[in-house]
Amino acid sequence: MTSALGQNAGKKDVPTPKRLGCIAFTENGLTLARRIADELSLTDMGFPEWVCDVAQGFGPWRMMLAPWAAEHFAGDDALIVVGSCGIAVRAIAPHVTSKTSDPAVIVVDEGGHWCIPLLSGHIGGANRLARRVSQIIGAQCVLTTATDSRGMWSVDTWACDHGLLIDDASAVRLVSGKMLAGRTVRLYSDVPLADEPPEGLELTDDVASADVVLSPWRLRAASPDALWLIPRCLSVGLGCRRGKGEGAIQTAWKKTCASLSRTGRGVDERAVATVRSIDLKANELGLLAFCRNHGWELETFSMQELAQVEGCVSEPSELVERVTGVDNVCERAALLGGGTVVWPKHAYDGVTVSVVVRAEPISFKTDQQ
Structure with missing residues (x-):
């Protein structure tokens, strides 16, 4: 398999390390900061999870706090x-x-007794990082976010840990407030869940009554006050004639979305994880431009890889097979690795589109548990 975005093609890169800035104001504090940075830079995965910069806020090589904060923030x-x-x-x-x-x-603190997440505890990951730093230096982790201090399940922490996009962060407060008040929070999900919900959370099949909606689709029946979480679980398969422009591919995609919307599955483009095709299309300028304009990755696969795919529901095409070596490009590409076809192959003026849901079961556990 190869992947391409814009004009670049090649193997998938390893995850980009996160960046961390540390500053200390005493010799003891500097030693502590360097120890934290050294430990966070270590990894068992073959690449660093954190790239750390340690600054000295005192002495002759003093870094002024205001410009340091502006740069690193x-x-x-x-x-x-x-x-x-x-x-x-x-x-x-x-x-x-x-x-x-x-x-x-x-x-x-410079003695290494206390570790306090001050900002972005859940979505920004400060609580998670503080727990890790506390383990490194043997400090007491002081959590002040209400759900964490009471040992309760946190919807925004859960969403971030499982790669779910939060549509409107202001709705998190309503969900957490309801749970903290001892009231039941109802969750509707269009993707499979791996285990039983935690205390205070109840699953529902009625999207209209849900406080939290977990779905890649815009569901008209959902309450406008519900917290909507978007899993990046849609795989879009695309095939096209040689030389098809970005405009034609965009038109085909718009028609696909319009048709899905009429079935009650309005596509939110943030739910698209990948666009896929055969490797013969890896350098199609129109296809590359389409992906670039949407900020999507283009993955391409060999004829041999696509030929092994099972689960296609559309009629095979002899013409496509003569040109590409497989009887169906878009559906096979979208299905590679598993999933469920929600939009079988449709042709739009030399462009074929298929949409597959590829959703692994999501656990209610978080990285902090």
């Missing part, structure tokens, strides 16, 4: 201040914007 995934909470608050205050975009910010 804008460019890093997490910041660790080894010092007081007051120092950290004053440093980050001018830059705080939103819980959905702000980096995790953690404070560690």
Whole structure:
């Protein structure tokens, strides 16, 4: 298999390491910061999970706090201040914007006794990182987010740990508030769930009554106040004649979405995980432009790989087989690796489209459990 985005093609890259900025204001604190950075940089997976930068906020090589905070708040995934909470608050205050975009910010006292996630505890991962840092240095992790301090299931932590996109972060507060008040939260899911829901959460088949909707589809019956979580589980198979432009492919995709919407499955494009085709199309400029404009990855597969796929529901095409070596490109490509066909092969003026749901069961457990 090869993958391409824009003009680039090749093997899939390893995950991009997250960036962490640390600053300390005493010699003891600097030693602690370096220890944290060294441990977080280690990995058993063949690539670093974190790339850490440690700054010295004292002495002749002192880094001024204000420019340090501005640089790392804008460019890093997490910041660790080894010092007081007051120092950290004053440093980050001018830059705080939103819980959905702000980096995790953690404070560690210079003696290494306390580790406090200060900002973006759930979505930004500060609580998770604080637990890990506490293990590294033997500190007490101080969690102030309500669900965590009471040992309750957190919907936004769950969503982030399982790669679910949060449509409207303001709705998280309503769900967490209901659970904290001891009321039952109802979850509707269009993807399989691996285990029983935690205390306070109840599964429902009635989307209209759901407080949380887990689905790649826009469901008109859902309450406008529901928290909608989007799994990236749609695989789009595309085939096209040689030289088909981006406009023709976009038109075919719009027609597909319109048809699915009429069946009650309005596609949210954020649910698309990948676009797939045969390797003969790896350098099709129109297809590459279509993927680039949507921010989607194009994966291409050999004739031999596609020929092994089972589960196609559409009639085979002798013409396609003469040209490509397989009787169906889009459906076979979308199905490779498993899944369920929700939109079988449809042809639109030299472009074929198929949509498959590829959803692994999701556990209610989180990385913090």
